[in-house]
Amino acid sequence: MKTVVAGALGECVHVAGVSNFLRLAESAGWRTIFLGPAVPIETFLEVARREKADLVGVSYRLTPETGERLLAEFAEAASDLHEQGVRFAFGGTPPVSRKAEALEGFFDQIFDGSQGREEVLAYLRGENLSSSDASSYPQSTIERIRWKAPYPLLRHHFGLPSMQSSIEGIRQIAEAKALDVISLGIDQDAQANFFHPERQNPRTTGAGGVPVRSAEDYHQLYQASQTGNYPLMRTYSGTDDFIRLAEMYVETINIAWCAIPLFWFNLMDGRGPLTLEESIQEHQNVMSWYGERGIPVELNEPHHWGMRDAPDVVYVTSAYLSACNAKGFGVKDYIAQLMFNSPPNLSDAMDLAKMLAILEMIAPLEDENFHIWRQTRTGLLSYPLEDNAARAHLATSIYLQMALKPHIIHIVGHTEADHAATAEDVIAASLAARRSIENALAGQPDMTFDPKVQARKKHLIEQAQITLQAIKNISAEVLSDPLIDPPTLTKAVSLGILDAPQLKNNRFAAGKISTRVIQGASEAVNEQGEPISEQERLEKFLN
Numbered sequence: 001m002k003t004v005v006a007g008a009l010g011e012c013v014h015v016a017g018v019s020n021f022l023r024l025a026e027s028a029g030w031r032t033i034f035l036g037p038a039v040p041i042e043t044f045l046e047v048a049r050r051e052k053a054d055l056v057g058v059s060y061r062l063t064p065e066t067g068e069r070l071l072a073e074f075a076e077a078a079s080d081l082h083e084q085g086v087r088f089a090f091g092g093t094p095p096v097s098r099k100a101e102a103l104e105g106f107f108d109q110i111f112d113g114s115q116g117r118e119e120v121l122a123y124l125r126g127e128n129l130s131s132s133d134a135s136s137y138p139q140s141t142i143e144r145i146r147w148k149a150p151y152p153l154l155r156h157h158f159g160l161p162s163m164q165s166s167i168e169g170i171r172q173i174a175e176a177k178a179l180d181v182i183s184l185g186i187d188q189d190a191q192a193n194f195f196h197p198e199r200q201n202p203r204t205t206g207a208g209g210v211p212v213r214s215a216e217d218y219h220q221l222y223q224a225s226q227t228g229n230y231p232l233m234r235t236y237s238g239t240d241d242f243i244r245l246a247e248m249y250v251e252t253i254n255i256a257w258c259a260i261p262l263f264w265f266n267l268m269d270g271r272g273p274l275t276l277e278e279s280i281q282e283h284q285n286v287m288s289w290y291g292e293r294g295i296p297v298e299l300n301e302p303h304h305w306g307m308r309d310a311p312d313v314v315y316v317t318s319a320y321l322s323a324c325n326a327k328g329f330g331v332k333d334y335i336a337q338l339m340f341n342s343p344p345n346l347s348d349a350m351d352l353a354k355m356l357a358i359l360e361m362i363a364p365l366e367d368e369n370f371h372i373w374r375q376t377r378t379g380l381l382s383y384p385l386e387d388n389a390a391r392a393h394l395a396t397s398i399y400l401q402m403a404l405k406p407h408i409i410h411i412v413g414h415t416e417a418d419h420a421a422t423a424e425d426v427i428a429a430s431l432a433a434r435r436s437i438e439n440a441l442a443g444q445p446d447m448t449f450d451p452k453v454q455a456r457k458k459h460l461i462e463q464a465q466i467t468l469q470a471i472k473n474i475s476a477e478v479l480s481d482p483l484i485d486p487p488t489l490t491k492a493v494s495l496g497i498l499d500a501p502q503l504k505n506n507r508f509a510a511g512k513i514s515t516r517v518i519q520g521a522s523e524a525v526n527e528q529g530e531p532i533s534e535q536e537r538l539e540k541f542l543n
Contacts, residue, residue, distance in 0.1 A: 001029065001030065001031045002029075002030050002031065002054040002055065003030065003031045003032075003033065003051050003052060003053050003054055003055075004022065004025050004030045004031070004032050004033070004053065004054065004055040004056070004057060005033045005035060005044070005047050005048050005051055005053040005055075005056050005057070006018050006021060006022055006025075006032070006033070006034060006035065006056065006057030006058070006059070007034065007035025007036055007037070007039040007044065007057075007058075007059070008035075008036070008037045008038060008039060008059045008060065008061075009039060009041070009044065009058050009059065009060045009070060009071075009074060010038065010039075010040070010041075010060065010062075010066075010070045011038055011062065012037065012038060012059065012060045012061055012062050013037035013038050014037070014059070014061040015034075015036060015037045015059070017059055017061070017091050017092075017111075017113075018034065018057065018059045018091070019034070020117075021057055021059075021091060021111075021120065022034055022057075024117060024120050024121050024124055025124050027121070027150075028121060028124040028125050030055075030124065033047065033051055033053075035047060041070075041073060041074050041077050042077075044056065044058070044074070044078075045077060045078055045081065048078075048081060048086065049081070053081075053086060054086065054087065055086070055087045055088070055089060055108075056078070056081070056086060056087070056088050056089070057088075057089050057090075057091065058071075058074065058088060058089070058090050058091070058107075059090070059091045059092055060090075060092045060096055061092050061093050061096065062096075064093075064095040064096050064098070064099050067092065067096040067099050067100075068096075068099040068102070071090070071099060071100055071103060072103065075103050075106045082106060087108040087109075088106060088107050088108055089107060089108055089109045089110070089111065089123075090107045090109075090110045090111065091110075091111040091112075091113075092111075092112065093112065093113065094112045094113065094114070097110050097111070097112035109123050116434055116438075117151070117438055117441075118148055118151040119177075121151070122136075137229050137230040139230065139232065139254065140232075140256070141153075141181075141232060141256045141257050141296050141333070141335075142296065142333055142371075142373075144180055144232065145373065145407045145408070148180065149407075150441060151437065151441070152406045152407055152408055152409045152437065153180035153181055153407065153408045153409070154178070154179050154180050154181070154408075154409055154411060154430055154433060154434070155179060155180065155181035155182075155183055155375075155408055155409065155410045155411065156173075156178075156179050156181075156182070156183065156410070156411045156412075156413060156421070156426045156429060156430065157183045157185050157410075157412070157413075157421065158170065158173065158182055158183065158184065158185060158421060158423070158426055159184055159185025159186060159187075159208075159209035159210040159420070160206075160209075160210065160420065160422070161187070161205075161206030161207075161209070161210070161211065161420075162206060162210075162211070163210060163211065163212070163217060163220070163221075166210045166221060167220055167221060167224045168224075168423070169422065169423035169426075170182060170221060170224040170225050170423075171224040171225070171227060172423040172424075172427075173225075173228075173231070173423050173426050173427060174224070174225045174226070174227045174228035174229065174230065174231055175227055175228040176228065176427045176430075177228045177229035178426060178427045178430035178431075179231045179411075179426065179430060180229070180231055180232060181231055181232045181233070181234060181256055181408070182225055182231050182232070182233050182234075183233075183234055183235065183410070184209075184210065184221060184233055184234065184235040184253070185208065185209035185210065185235075185236075185420070186208075186209045186210050186211075186212050186235055186236055187204070187205065187206050187207050187208045187209045187210060187211050187212075188204060188207050188208045188209075188271075189201065189204060189205065189207075189211070190209070190210070190211065190212045190213070190236075190238075191236050191238050191239050191271075192238070192239045192240055192271070192272060192273070193240070194212070194213070194238065194241065194245060195240075195241045195244060195245075196240075196241075197213075200213075209420075215248055215251070215252050218248065218249070218252035218253050219252050221233070221253065222252060222253040222254070232254070232256035233253045233254070233255070233256060234249075234253070234255050234256040234257055234258075234259065235249060235253065235255065236259070237258055237259060237260040237286060239265045239266070239271050239272030239273070239274075240272060240273055240274070242260075242282055242283075242285065242286045242289075243285070243286065243289055246258065246286060246289055246290065250293070250295070255295065256296075257290075257295060257296035257297060257298055257333075257335055258286060258287075258290040258295060258296070258297045258298065259297075259298040259299075259300045259335075259337075260283050260286050260287065260297070260298075260299065260300070261283065261299060261300055261301045261304060262280060262283055262299055262301045262318070262321060262322055262325055262489070263276065263279075263280065263301065263304070263318070263489070263493060263498070264279075264301070264304045265279065266278070266279035267279075267508065268493075268503075268506060268508040268509060269304075275508070276490050276493060276494075276508045277486050277487060277490040280486040280489055280490065281486045284325060284328075284329045284484070284486070285329075287299075287325065287326055287329040287330065287331050288329040288330050290331065291326075291329060291330030291331040291332060292330060294332060294333075295333075296331070296332075296333035296334070296335050296373070297326055297331040297333070297334060297335065298334075298335035298336075298337050298375065299322035299323075299325070299326055299334075299336075299337065300337050301318050301319065301321075301322040301337075302315045302316070302318045302319040302322065302337070302338075302339070302358070303315075303337070303339035303342045303379070303380075305318050305498070305500055306339065306342030306343055306379075306522075307342050307343065307379075307380065307381055308500035308501065308502035308503060309343050309500055309501045309502055309515050309522070310498075310499065310500035310501075310513070310515065310522070311513070311515050311522050311523055311524040312346075312350070312354050312460055312521055312522045312523070313460055313463040313464055313467055313524070313534055314467070314498055314499065314500065315342070315354060315522075316354060316357050316358055316361065316460050316461075316463075316464045317464045317467040317468060317471075317498065318498060319336070319338075319358040319361075319362070320358070320361045320362060320464060320468065321468075321471075321483055321489070322336075323336060323362040323365050323372070324365065324481070324483045324484055325483075325484050326370075327365050327370045328481060328483075328484040329484070331370070332369060332370060332371065333371050333373060334370060334371065334372050334373065335373045335375050335408065336358065336359070336362060336372055336373065336374055336375065337375050337377070337410075338355045338358065338359075338374065338375065338376045338377070338401075338404065338406075339376075339377045339378075339379055339380070340355070340376065340377070340378055340379055340382075340397055340400065340401060341378055341379025341381070341382035341397065342379045342380070342381070342382075343379075343381070343517065343522055344379050344381050344382035345517050346517065346520055346521065346522060347519070347520025347521070348400050348520075349447075349450060349452055349453050349456070349520060350453075350456055350519070350520040350521040350522075351400070351520075352400065352403060352404075352447060352448065352450075352453050353452075353453045353454070353455075353456035353457045353460065353521075354456075354457075354460060354521075355376075355404055356404075356448060356453065356454075356457045357456075357457045357460035357461050357464065359374070359404065360457065360461060361461055361464065373407045373408065374404055374405065374406045374407050374408070375406060375407065375408035375409070375410055376398075376401035376404055376406040376408075376409055376410070377401075377409070377410035377411070377412055378393070378394060378397040378398065378401075378411075378412040379397075379412070380412060380416065382397075383412070383414065383416045383417040384417060385417045385418060387414065387418075390414035390415070390416075390417065391414045391432055393414070394411070394412070394413070394414045394429060394432050394433065395432050395433075395435065395436045396436075398411070398432075398433050398436040398437065399436045399439065399440055399444070400447070402436070402437060402440035402441070402444055403440075403444065403446070403447045403448055404448075409433060409437070411426075411429050411430060411433045413425050413426060413429040414428075414429055414432070415429075456521065463533065463534045464534075466533075466534040466535055466538065466542070467497060467498075467534050467538065468483065469542065470492075470497050470534075470538040470541035470542055471483060471488065471489075471492045471497055471498075472488075473541050473542065474488060474491050474492065474495060474497070474541060475488045476488070476491075490508075493508060493509050493510070494508060494509065494510065495510060495541070496509070496510030496511075496512050496513065497538060497541060499511065499512060499513040500513065500515075501513060501514060501515055513537075514526075514527075514529075516529055516531075518531055524537050
């Protein structure tokens with residue numbers, strides 16, 4: 001076990017930064033010795049020699065001119081230790097840090113307060129923060145999750161209506177080290193008609209994201225990300241020509257993971273050319289294709305029901321179906337997406353209960369060949385328009401999400417209600433998210449033990465089991481697993497077992513369910529507006 005000795009030098013009594021540094025060192029496996037405030041040079045070096053320190057952490061946060069003199073004296077007195085290979089790190093305000101930088105070659109690392117805790121932790125693990133290549137930053141999703149733990153990966157959607165502005169924005173985000181994953185937003189024509197120029201509409205170019213029209217466009221966007229902290233990149237799986245797109249994504253952007261729905265992005269929601277049953281089959285083929293190549297898969301499924309005002313039990317059921325289908329079609333690393341605030345008027349307690357119900361239901365699916373990784377995000381439709389209120393919503397939502405100990409946080413920027421995020425917006429949202437995450441990791445109370453949360457979780461699991469049984473019962477034949485059978489899943493929607501109010505008059509869905517938010521939870525209700533159980537709602541499918 002390596003030893004680090006740290007304290008505040010000279011007359012400086014500010015030791016909060018030193019304490020935080022040593023806590024991180026302990027989590028990285030170091031033996032730590034805290035010297036306290038106002039430590040004389042002689043004491044610093046005496047303890048360092050006695051304890052055979054591998055690293056000495058020096059802090060000074062007072063007048064830069066005084067600090068310059070004191071640090072010079074310290075460096076001179078510690079020259080023998082430095083020559084013996086003992087490393088020295090400095091932490092202080094930016095003006096004092098600039099004085100420390102003038103002692104060229106003495107301090108192994110200088111922290112001026114602009115570094116995130118994950119960067120400090122990376123340094124304590126022996127990783128080179130100043131590396132100018134990708135070698136210090138894992139270039140696959142699971143490796144990066146493990147490398148960054150206990151901090152979650154940060155992901156944000158980004159894509160502007162022109163190639164050049166998107167290239168410049170990606171480079172700016174990467175250089176700022178704002179994200180671990182850039183989710184490339186491409187326009188609707190690129191999603192639906194990439195390989196069909198004859199179907200593209202010039203008038204809609206750039207509608208919804210970057211107007212990528214060639215593999216070279218993807219190459220250029222990816223190359224722009226190869227700087228800073230070398231963020232991973234991923235993009236939409238498209239709504240047609242799925243495997244051709246997947247092959248190109250792997251080749252051009254080294255796609256971090258696939259995200260695809262189960263029931264959506266087809267004629268049912270108007271975003272693709274396939275029928276519901278056809279799209280389910282194609283989505284399953286995509287899962288299998290990525291699974292064979294060991295690339296993680298996310299099913300961005302349940303929130304589509306929530307955003308259409310479906311009851312919480314349908315949200316939970318669809319999340320379970322997503323995990324079942326991922327496992328059934330060979331996915332090895334499954335990213336469970338948990339979008340909060342869908343619908344946006346749920347209470348935090350009931351939202352948290354819903355997510356806990358999902359995680360408890362899918363946990364038994366995990367085995368040596370199927371690993372579950374948690375990804376949380378704020379609801380797309382939940383942001384207020386006013387900027388200060390939106391920033392507060394971003395921070396508080398992520399703090400709540402941290403109760404699930406996510407591996408990935410998909411930051412939905414505070415500008416969502418007003419405009420597509422610029423690079424500056426993404427960086428600002430990342431800074432707000434980081435602060436919420438750091439506060440939570442420093443000692444968040446465990447909100448999952450709230451009795452109301454636990455009671456709601458138990459209720460949702462019980463109700464979802466009834467919904468799943470109804471789906472199994474409508475299978476036209478005896479199947480080993482009707483929950484991954486496209487005809488059965490299609491019937492579950494057409495018959496209204498899986499339903500949402502906003503699917504009214506949809507030719508693929510029933511659209512007959514009514515819902516209401518009652519005491520913070522989204523419930524199916526009868527004609528009188530009273531909540532009804534799944535046993536009552538689905539009675540004809542349960543006999």
